[in-house]
Structures are given as C-alpha cells and as structure tokens.
Amino acid sequence: MTTRCTLAVATLSFVATVAISSIAPPLNGQGATDARDNDRRAKFTHNNNVLPEAGSARPGSAVEALAAFDTQTNGFTDQPTFDADRTVFEDVEGISDGLGPTYNAQSCRECHQNIVTGGASQVTVQRAGHLTDGKFFDSQGGSLIHSRAIHPDATELVAPGENIRTFRISPSTLGDGYVEAIANHTLAELRDHQPASVRGTAVIVSVLEANSQARIGRFGWKSQHASLESFAADAYLNEMGITTPLLPIENTAGGRDVSAWDKVADPEDDGDDVERFANFMRATKAPPRGAITADVRAGEQVFNAVGCGVCHVASITTAPAGTPINGGVLTVPAALGNKIIHPYSDFLLHDIGTGDGIPIQPTQEYAETANKIRTAPLWGLRSRNRLMHDGLSFTREEAILRHAGQATQATSLYQALSAAQKAQLLAFVNSL
Ligand code: HEC
Numbered sequence: 001m002t003t004r005c006t007l008a009v010a011t012l013s014f015v016a017t018v019a020i021s022s023i024a025p026p027l028n029g030q031g032a033t034d035a036r037d038n039d040r041r042a043k044f045t046h047n048n049n050v051l052p053e054a055g056s057a058r059p060g061s062a063v064e065a066l067a068a069f070d071t072q073t074n075g076f077t078d079q080p081t082f083d084a085d086r087t088v089f090e091d092v093e094g095i096s097d098g099l100g101p102t103y104n105a106q107s108c109r110e111c112h113q114n115i116v117t118g119g120a121s122q123v124t125v126q127r128a129g130h131l132t133d134g135k136f137f138d139s140q141g142g143s144l145i146h147s148r149a150i151h152p153d154a155t156e157l158v159a160p161g162e163n164i165r166t167f168r169i170s171p172s173t174l175g176d177g178y179v180e181a182i183a184n185h186t187l188a189e190l191r192d193h194q195p196a197s198v199r200g201t202a203v204i205v206s207v208l209e210a211n212s213q214a215r216i217g218r219f220g221w222k223s224q225h226a227s228l229e230s231f232a233a234d235a236y237l238n239e240m241g242i243t244t245p246l247l248p249i250e251n252t253a254g255g256r257d258v259s260a261w262d263k264v265a266d267p268e269d270d271g272d273d274v275e276r277f278a279n280f281m282r283a284t285k286a287p288p289r290g291a292i293t294a295d296v297r298a299g300e301q302v303f304n305a306v307g308c309g310v311c312h313v314a315s316i317t318t319a320p321a322g323t324p325i326n327g328g329v330l331t332v333p334a335a336l337g338n339k340i341i342h343p344y345s346d347f348l349l350h351d352i353g354t355g356d357g358i359p360i361q362p363t364q365e366y367a368e369t370a371n372k373i374r375t376a377p378l379w380g381l382r383s384r385n386r387l388m389h390d391g392l393s394f395t396r397e398e399a400i401l402r403h404a405g406q407a408t409q410a411t412s413l414y415q416a417l418s419a420a421q422k423a424q425l426l427a428f429v430n431s432l
C-alpha cells in the first residue's frame with residue numbers, strides 16, 4: 001500500500017511547476033494590476049511536493065457519510081456553531097464592509113442556495129481572455145469579469161479582442177467537507193486505474209493557508225482549489241470584492257485601478273469570515289438520494305455498462321480521522337474521516353470536448369487545463385435544471401450528448417441503447 005501510494009504520487013509531477021519567470025506578463029499591465037498579479041502569482045505557485053496524506057484505517061471500518069438537505073451539521077461543528085457559521089455565509093455585505101469596487105454578488109448564499117444554503121444555483125459568472133501566438137492571456141486584471149460595481153465608473157467591461165469567453169454556473173458546496181477529506185493518494189489511484197483513453201488529470205494547486213503547499217485540486221470547474229479555506233478567500237475577493245490576509249489586494253476593473261471608490265482599508269476582513277465560510281461548508285451534509293425504484297436500479301447498471309461510472313465515480317472513502325491534510329493545516333476529524341461518499345465524480349479533469357479555453361492560471365504549468373473540465377459531481381443532480389459548466393444544456397440528454405473527446409465511447413454506447421434503457425439511465429441520474 002505504502003509503496004504504491006508513493007509511486008502514484010511521484011507520477012503526479014507531470015503537471016509540474018514552472019519557474020515564475022516563464023509566466024507571461026499581462027498585456028498593458030498597470031501598477032495596481034502588477035502588485036496584485038505578483039501577489040497572486042506567488043501564492044498560486046505551489047511547492048510541487050504533494051504529500052500522499054495516507055492514514056491507516058481498519059479495513060472495512062468505513063461508514064456512510066451523512067446526506068440530507070436539512071441544514072443540520074454533519075458533526076464537524078456543533079449545531080449552534082453550524083448555525084452561526086451559516087449566518088456568516090448568508091450575510092449580505094455592503095460598501096461599508098468592503099464590498100467591491102467590482103463584484104458579482106453580495107453574499108455566498110446569493111449563488112449557493114438550492115435546496116438549502118450551500119447548494120448550487122443558476123447564477124453564472126463570466127470569464128474572458130485571448131490567445132496571442134497560441135498562448136493564453138487572462139483578460140486584464142484576471143479572467144473573471146465582475147458584473148457589478150459600487151460605482152458605475154468602476155464597471156468592468158470585456159475588452160474587444162478578449163474572444164475566449166465563457167459562463168460558469170455556481171456548483172453546490174454541500175458535502176464538500178468530505179471531498180476536502182479525500183487523500184491525495186486516493187485521487188491519484190482513481191486516475192491510475194482509469195483506462196488510458198479516459199484517464200483524468202490530477203491538477204496540483206496551492207493551499208493558500210499552508211504557505212502554498214501543493215495538493216491535488218478538487219473544487220471548482222477546473223479543480224482549481226484543494227482546500228475550502230483557500231476557495232473561500234478566493235471567492236470573498238473575486239465574487240464579492242472583500243480582501244483578507246490570504247488575498248489582501250483589491251481587484252481592478254479590467255486593469256484599471258478603481259480602488260479609490262472603495263474606502264475600506266485592506267484587508268477588509270481579518271480572515272475570520274473566511275474560516276467560518278470554510279467551517280460551514282465542512283459541516284454540511286452531502287446531497288441525499290431521491291427514491292430508489294426498480295427503474296433507478298436498472299438505470300444504474302446501464303450507467304456503469306456504458307462507462308459513465310469511469311469518470312462519474314460512485315463511491316470514494318475519505319482519509320481516516322487523524323490524517324493531516326491541506327499541507328498539515330487541517331487534521332481530518334472523526335465526523336469527516338473514513339466516510340463513504342457517493343459524489344459520482346473522480347474530481348479529475350477530462351477533455352470531453354466542452355473545455356472553455358480558460359486555464360486555471362495563464363502559465364505553462366496549467367496550459368493543459370484550458371480545454372479540460374472537472375467531472376461534474378452528479379450528487380444532487382435532481383435539484384438542478386441548467387447543466388454543464390456553462391449552464392447551457394437544458395436537458396439531461398443534451399448534457400450527455402455534449403460529451404465527446406474522452407467520453408466519445410460512452411456517448412456512442414448511450415446512443416445505441418434502446419429507448420427503455422435510456423429511460424432507465426435517466427431515471428437513475430434523476431435519483432441523484
Ligand atoms: C456570483 C456568484 C457567487 C458568489 C457570490 C460565490 N460563489 Fe462560490 N462559486 C460560484 C461559481 C460560478 C463557482 C464555480 C467557479 C469556477 O469553477 O470557475 C463557485 C464555486 C465555489 C466552490 C467550489 C465548490 C465545488 O465543490 O466545486 C466553493 C467552495 C465556493 N464557491 C464557495 C463560495 C464562498 C465561501 C462564497 C462566499 C465568500 C462564494 N462561493 C460566493 C459562484 C459564486
């Protein structure tokens with residue numbers, strides 16, 4: 001076990017880091033953009049040392065994770081703490097809290113609420129950039145284009161020429177504490193067991209709160225984060241315009257310094273909110289299954305027979321309690337350790353022909369992520385009706401038929417199914 005894990009992790013370095021000097025500079029960078037970009041580049045450059053995070057659990061001792069849309073803690077925190085942390089996640093921030101100057105929404109819940117706080121939503125954000133000599137450049141100030149501002153003159157516009165564009169829809173964060181508790185070596189083994197033609201990519205990213213320690217990413221449409229605290233700091237800055245000790249420099253509006261509109265000194269939050277967002281998400285239960293009928297059971301067999309389950313992995317066991325994760329900053333607690341979850345994802349990136357052309361960072365290391373997307377976790381699917389990263393697939397079948405590239409064989413096998421088998425498969429995915 002130990003030997004295999006070591007080997008698996010060693011092979012991860014194929015998406016290895018590059019020297020900062022080879023990172024392309026932004027076009028027409030301005031002072032404010034440069035300071036922010038330098039800070040971000042430093043923080044988002046990991047040390048390339050992926051620890052296996054292999055703890056030892058008694059074989060057969062894993063138990064099912066808790067699953068419900070009930071706004072009750074999974075045991076990571078007690079119920080009063082969970083309720084208080086949820087309130088912070090739901091808080092509507094205003095200008096006096098540091099909102100903006102550019103932002104997308106005023107609270108985490110505005111985009112993460114369905115069926116309960118922490119869930120998914122139909123809210124999309126936009127990203128843009130362009131290619132020069134085959135190399136990707138973020139739109140000035142970053143590929144995320146904010147759609148709101150605290151003053152009309154601070155509005156961020158998509159510059160002409162930023163012709164690589166996408167929408168990205170808001171995913172669910174429910175059950176993400178369990179996902180954070182999956183050991184690096186577990187994700188690496190999933191990858192190594194996939195047939196070469198469908199093998200996913202494990203991306204290595206920085207854990208911001210652990211001094212940029214490397215970890216396998218698993219959150220976001222590109223698996224661009226490995227820790228919920230890192231994601232929360234990123235979202236607080238990039239969705240709401242609130243700076244924190246982890247990301248202390250304000251965003252620009254397309255490279256224009258608009259900080260004069262925002263009178264609150266940075267960092268606008270002392271980091272407490274970020275921890276509470278992370279602890280709220282860590283304490284959420286996983287999305288629960290719907291009714292399991294005979295058709296649903298039959299549909300699950302069809303799902304596996306045509307190869308959907310190779311990427312949409314049905315069951316993963318989290319690292320045992322006591323395992324240090326996130327570069328040692330977090331130890332897996334009993335509530336999250338040695339739990340069996342059913343995310344229907346491998347949390348790896350795949351090229352199924354839907355890539356939006358925008359890499360995790362505009363660097364050589366992440367260039368291959370431009371046309372790959374994380375296998376969308378299908379848990380909670382029955383509560384969503386706008387599908388795929390851009391939310392532009394209206395029906396389950398349209399989403400399935402968009403699968404090409406590495407999923408070509410699964411799509412062909414799906415198309416060859418009888419009408420009855422297709423109906424069973426759809427009954428199954430609609431039970432998730
Ligand atoms: C304007 C809408 C919006 C707001 C506000 C927002 N998010 Fe998100 N969130 C998104 C979108 C869109 C994604 C996917 C982004 C991507 O991958 O490019 C996302 C992804 C996430 C993820 C990854 C979930 C997963 O399992 O992959 C986490 C965690 C998260 N957000 C936490 C937060 C927190 C915490 C806040 C508040 C500080 C917040 N978000 C505010 C839209 C939003």
Ligand code: HEC
Nearest residue numbers: 308311350354373374375376387388389399406407410414
């Ligand atoms: C090679 C890996 C792979 C295989 C095989 C695969 N998928 Fe996917 N699936 C993905 C990826 C990656 C996405 C996200 C794509 C995007 O958003 O652009 C996805 C997205 C989806 C979605 C949309 C979920 C959402 O929340 O928007 C559904 C539904 C889905 N897949 C069902 C299936 C079914 C059914 C099969 C088998 C016929 C299948 N997939 C086979 C990788 C795969």
